[in-house]
Amino acid sequence: MDENEEAHEQYFLLQTNMSEIKTAFDGFYSGISQKPEETDYYVLNLFAFCFYKHGDTAKTRQLLNFIGKKATAYPWFYSRKPFLLTLVDTSYAYSQVYKELGISIK
DSSP states (O other): OOSOHHHHHHHTTOHHHHHHHHHHHHHHHHHSOSSOOHHHHHHHHHHHHHHHHHTOHHHHHHHHHHHTTOOOHHHHGGGSSOOOBOTTSOBHHHHHHHHHHTOOOO
16 A cells, blocks of 8 residues: 555545445444454454545444444554554554544543
């Protein structure tokens, strides 16, 4: 993603790509329990990032509320904002997305 920023940005705007991502998300999300494992949070962060880059703020908010403080470094450092993990295991970039969407970290 770092080598071709324009292609990176365009990827999330193509409806075909987002349709595939949504289908994958629906399958994954329906398979996790009320108590997700750590690896589930990693994947949920990936999906939240995809929906964020696409501009789907409703889906991004839904996922961020579910993820809470279980932010992962990857992929949030691709948001092109300064990156730093805090003591609550939430990246700076991730918390900036929270602020941008008007969500308080739980």
